[in-house]
Amino acid sequence: xxxxxxxxxxxxxxxxxxxxxxxxxxxxxxxxxxxxxxxxxxxxxxxxxxxxxxxxxxxxxxxxxxxxxxxxxxxxxxxxxxxxxxxxxxxxxxxxxxxxxxxxxxxxxxxxxxxxxxxxxxxxxxxxxxxxxxxxxxxxxxxxxxxxxxxxxxxxxxxxxxxxxxxxxxxxxxxxxxxxxxxxxxxxxxxxxxxxxxxxxxxxxxxxxxxxxxxxxxxxxxxxxxxxxxxxxxxxxxxxxxxxxxxxxxxxxxxxxxxxxxxxxxxxxxxxxxxxxxxxxxxxxxxxxxxxxxxxxxxxxxxxxxxxxxxxxxxxxxxxxxxxxxxxxxxxxxxxxxx
Amino acid sequence: xxxxxxxxxxxxxxxxxxxxxxxxxxxxxxxxxxxxxxxxxxxxxxxxxxxxxxxxxxxxxxxxxxxxxxxxxxxxxxxxxxxxxxxxxxxxxxxxxxxxxxxxxxxxxxxxxxxxxxxxxxxxxxxxxxxxxxxxxxxxxxxxxxxxxxxxxxxxxxxxxxxxxxxxxxxxxxxxxxxxxxxxxxxxxxxxxxxxxxxxxxxxxxxxxxxxxxxxxxxxxxxxxxxxxxxxxxxxxxxxxxxxxxxxxxxxxxxxxxxxxxxxxxxxxxxxxxxxxxxxxxxxxxxxxxxxxxxxxxxxxxxxxxxxxxxxxxxxxxxxxxxxxxx
Numbered sequence: 001x002x003x004x005x006x007x008x009x010x011x012x013x014x015x016x017x018x019x020x021x022x023x024x025x026x027x028x029x030x031x032x033x034x035x036x037x038x039x040x041x042x043x044x045x046x047x048x049x050x051x052x053x054x055x056x057x058x059x060x061x062x063x064x065x066x067x068x069x070x071x072x073x074x075x076x077x078x079x080x081x082x083x084x085x086x087x088x089x090x091x092x093x094x095x096x097x098x099x100x101x102x103x104x105x106x107x108x109x110x111x112x113x114x115x116x117x118x119x120x121x122x123x124x125x126x127x128x129x130x131x132x133x134x135x136x137x138x139x140x141x142x143x144x145x146x147x148x149x150x151x152x153x154x155x156x157x158x159x160x161x162x163x164x165x166x167x168x169x170x171x172x173x174x175x176x177x178x179x180x181x182x183x184x185x186x187x188x189x190x191x192x193x194x195x196x197x198x199x200x201x202x203x204x205x206x207x208x209x210x211x212x213x214x215x216x217x218x219x220x221x222x223x224x225x226x227x228x229x230x231x232x233x234x235x236x237x238x239x240x241x242x243x244x245x246x247x248x249x250x251x252x253x254x255x256x257x258x259x260x261x262x263x264x265x266x267x268x269x270x271x272x273x274x275x276x277x278x279x280x281x282x283x284x285x286x287x288x289x290x291x292x293x294x295x296x297x298x299x300x301x302x303x304x305x306x307x308x309x310x311x312x313x314x315x316x317x318x319x320x321x322x323x324x325x326x327x328x329x330x331x332x333x334x335x336x337x338x339x
Numbered sequence: 340x341x342x343x344x345x346x347x348x349x350x351x352x353x354x355x356x357x358x359x360x361x362x363x364x365x366x367x368x369x370x371x372x373x374x375x376x377x378x379x380x381x382x383x384x385x386x387x388x389x390x391x392x393x394x395x396x397x398x399x400x401x402x403x404x405x406x407x408x409x410x411x412x413x414x415x416x417x418x419x420x421x422x423x424x425x426x427x428x429x430x431x432x433x434x435x436x437x438x439x440x441x442x443x444x445x446x447x448x449x450x451x452x453x454x455x456x457x458x459x460x461x462x463x464x465x466x467x468x469x470x471x472x473x474x475x476x477x478x479x480x481x482x483x484x485x486x487x488x489x490x491x492x493x494x495x496x497x498x499x500x501x502x503x504x505x506x507x508x509x510x511x512x513x514x515x516x517x518x519x520x521x522x523x524x525x526x527x528x529x530x531x532x533x534x535x536x537x538x539x540x541x542x543x544x545x546x547x548x549x550x551x552x553x554x555x556x557x558x559x560x561x562x563x564x565x566x567x568x569x570x571x572x573x574x575x576x577x578x579x580x581x582x583x584x585x586x587x588x589x590x591x592x593x594x595x596x597x598x599x600x601x602x603x604x605x606x607x608x609x610x611x612x613x614x615x616x617x618x619x620x621x622x623x624x625x626x627x628x629x630x631x632x633x634x635x636x637x638x639x640x641x642x643x644x645x646x647x648x649x650x651x652x653x654x655x656x657x658x659x660x661x662x663x664x665x666x
Contacts, residue, residue: 045526045527045528046526161615161616163615164615191389191390191553191616192389192553192555192594192597192598193389193593193594193597193611193612194389194615195597195599196596196597196599196609196611196612197611197612199599200609200611218526218527219599220527220601221556221598221599221600221601222599223601224599224600224601224602224603224605225599225600225603226599244603245603245604248601248602248603248604249603249604258528259527259528260601262527262528262530262531263527263531263556263601264531264534264554264556264557264559264560264561265556265559265600265601265602266555266556266559266583266595266598266600267583267600267605269559269560269579269580270560272535272538273531273534273535273560274531275528275531275532275535276528276531276532277532279496279498279499279529280496280526280528280529
């Protein structure tokens with residue numbers, strides 16, 4: 001199998017918020033990449049920095065108070081953090097597009113679906129004729145599986161259901177054939193049966209158009225069914241990264257293990273759920289050591305003193321945990337025996 | 340054999356729709372339409388369904404936070420639907436509710452102590468000293484500490500607030516707790532903590548739960564029996580083993596197959612339903628699911644299917660299983 005080309009690479013990214021309580025790094029030195037046509041999942045609980053990561057890529061971090069304070073975001077080798085707002089605008093929506101969680105708030109209630117789609121197209125395709133633009137808008141609505149596309153152009157967002165609105169959002173994001181689509185919790189506000197429709201649509205579109213998708217979610221089930229590779233985030237750090245099979249079958253970071261164990265499985269009844277003790281720390285609260293140390297079952301002295309680096313445990317599988325440091329082999333064996 | 344603690348018969352809630360300048364009534368939203376079920380003492384009945392299926396409205400009607408349009412609710416031998424408001428208020432001592440949003444359901448201006456003491460004052464239980472002691476006891480029971488009593492809700496995380504919400508529901512020693520989406524606003528790791536707490540409390544205090552949620556995994560985990568609602572009607576009701584192993588109603592089948600399973604190796608045939616849930620103000624005739632059902636027959640568009648027992652303690656409202664159609 002030939003490796004596909006890396007299309008987007010995030011290197012040492014740090015995005016901080018300058019608040020009255022000081023500088024809070026919401027995303028703290030994270031690295032990941034996505035290849036052409038790949039579906040990458042970013043999972044984590046609230047406050048882990050997954051949404052700030054996506055806003056950073058899009059250049060949409062609210063500023064002030066937010067700012068990218070370190071690192072690079074390389075799109076086909078071009079550093080997005082160095083671009084001017086004007087240059088960024090030609091990339092945003094055109095090459096890298098985004099869909100949001102709440103389809104109602106991301107559509108303008110005062111304009112018809114047609115108006116909004118046409119606006120999105122004319123913004124990037126200035127030389128197209130009106131007819132071309134309209135035909136493209138209708139084509140996109142059909143592409144995302146919306147019935148009676150022509151009439152829909154004249155409808156207002158409130159006339160559509162949640163699932164239909166999310167389809168319109170996807171259509172709008174795809175009008176310019178972006179190479180990367182960032183979907184931030186695209187199905188969280190939807191019902192299960194509608195969620196299944198939207199996820200299937202996203203998988204189909206990924207296959208047909210070869211668009212790379214970064215799917216940001218808190219739902220491990222959605223990740224398992226949709227993604228090829230997974231990045232697990234905790235408190236602003238990437239704690240584990242690997243293929244979807246290795247992450248679910250052989251999770252290594254204690255946080256990933258705990259997270260997977262605490263999801264109730266519909267297929268069988270667990271007598272008791274595993275639960276990770278304590279709460280998710282507020283961003284910037286933990287200054288020293290591993291951010292998960294206080295909630296970790298395997299914590300030892302070193303964890304509260306140093307920040308663990310990412311250890312490569314097998315090809316393409318990385319874990320930010322001292323248990324996988326070669327020097328700690330003894331400890332590693334002990335946990336293997338108890339688990 | 341345990342006896343039913345709560346019996347619900349033919350429960351209906353129609354919300355009138357007013358339209359025009361004069362506000363003339365032009366129709367009804369049939370939020371809950373003829374729902375019957377029972378809950379045994381000490382068990383957990385889960386009610387699942389998608390948004391707008393009437394699961395929350397049902398929960399609220401059981402406590403008469405909403406007046407039912409029709410139907411009978413019997414709790415512990417007493418009929419609740421016909422009693423006066425004063426008597427109902429007394430009955431609420433035994434039935435308590437836990438709400439979804441721990442941010443909205445606690446008064447931000449009151450300390451936790453005041454929030455927890457309120458139900459005791461309302462129901463005139465104990466004196467000042469014993470009430471205080473009870474507040475401290477219950478804070479410990481739900482996994483908080485007595486020093487938390489002096490704090491305000493904003494000083495707690497979501498999971499801790501939900502613990503306070505649970506403690507408040509327990510203050511009057513109720514028999515039945517109606518929990519409406521108690522964990523859906525919480526993160527996965529916190530959700531597991533709260534679910535475990537609810538299970539422990541049930542064992543310790545011999546509680547009966549009605550657990551309303553949209554997450555099928557969570558409902559399976561906590562429930563002994565599960566009812567699936569669709570557009571104001573109960574589509575299927577069975578023990579959770581039987582329902583998840585062998586769903587009968589086409590809607591339940593589709594719903595179960597739509598839930599993402601956290602295991603990439605797990606392969607199955609997904610039934611993807613077409614279209615959206617129809618509006619409850621203008622529900623389809625006959626079986627309300629027929630517009631999206633892959634097994635639709637002629638009879639489905641005209642005759643409303645009854646909830647019938649097709650296997651021991653497995654009830655389903657679908658013409659595919661009714662005798663009249665088969666013969």
